[in-house]
Amino acid sequence: MQQTLTPHVYWAQRHEDIYLRVELIDAQNLDISVHDNVLRFRAQGHGARGENDYEFSLPFLNAVKTEVSHRSTQRQVNITVRKQLSGWWDRLTLQEKKPLFLAPDFDRWMDESDAEMELREKVTRRKRFNKLKAERTVESRLPEDSFITLKKGFLFTYNLVQFLGFSWIFVNMTIRLIVLGQDSLYDTFYTISDVMFFCQILASVEVLNAMFGVVETAVVPAFIQVVGRNFILFIIFGSLDEMHNKAVVFFVFYLWSSIEMFRYPFYMLGCIDTEWKTITWLRYTIWIPLYPLGVLAEAVAVVQSISVFDQSRLFSIPLPKALGLGSSVSFSYVLYIYLPLMVIGLLINVRHLYKQRKKRFRTKKRKSN
């Protein structure tokens, strides 16, 4: 049967506080209270007499406040009680004879004059801190705060516009696919391209944001993303009528908008210091299948456009007659160079997104521990 025992208790004081250290390992079920200037302690833990219930009560010499703060570590329980009036006590307990379980805490012990000096230093430090804080509030916090509000407002609006644009694209394409079936694959460009042009031109803002440090993102991945998509949209699809009715347009647009429907809401929530776990998970996960598929679809579009550029000679590069190699070089040669660049771009961005994912979920895990 368990018996109730008294733990070893060590004490020290300052002008305003009483510090108690209760020697109890792995203390559980703590019940600590102060009523009528008497502290009552009860807990289970491993003390001088092994694993047991331990308790004690201490009637204080003078009045104390009823709020008591305590912190339990693996080795001990630290208790702080506030004195009702600031001052130095001759002893801790009401009765003159010191209880047997109580001893001075020499690690924290101070005599009255040392404690006075500490108190004076504390007051000076607090005054200096308050003065600095007041100065900082007046001089710098106002412009800093309004800059942050302006930045968040701008980013929120930008992300909202992109979210609406890409959602419209995704929903429109999905409804058309359900209603028109396979036929909808071949007229995607005619129905969707205006909104896609708008969203992708606007997306150039993301490179500027990265360059000027408006958001904490790397410039190279943002640049690859924007340049890569705009190349496909404006050069491959936009400039060749022959590409407009190809099914590949559907796949490229659908893959692009699928990620953006989650990426922009994720950023929007970040602007208002909010997080929805599902959106975060989707933002940092669905790129895993979508990114390679997106690059594959873009590569198919590039390959399909090669013969069109060869025939139309659009964007062909004029050569000086002196070289004797013909009058111009087809733009398709640029595309042959672009294809391996896409693979390099894919690798750089997949690596970046993998790191961002690891960082995000590692931080989250640590925070939730």
Ligand SMILES: CCCCCCCCCCCCC[C@@H](O)CC(=O)SCCNC(=O)CCNC(=O)[C@H](O)C(C)(C)COP(=O)(O)OP(=O)(O)OC[C@H]1O[C@@H](n2cnc3c(N)ncnc32)[C@H](O)[C@@H]1OP(=O)(O)O
């Ligand atoms: C040298 C010549 C180069 C020529 C290049 C040619 C190569 C062509 C390669 C082609 C590859 C492109 C293929 C691509 O088009 C295919 C597809 O898109 S398929 C569909 C799937 N795609 C994706 O999943 C990619 C989506 N895009 C992105 O994720 C970004 O664009 C990317 C830059 C790749 C990565 O984003 P970012 O670096 O910004 O990562 P984070 O989201 O983690 O953001 C970092 C922190 O910044 C905050 N942030 C960022 N933007 C905003 C914003 N607009 N508003 C508010 N906050 C923002 C974000 O919250 C993060 O902060 P914190 O960590 O504190 O949360």
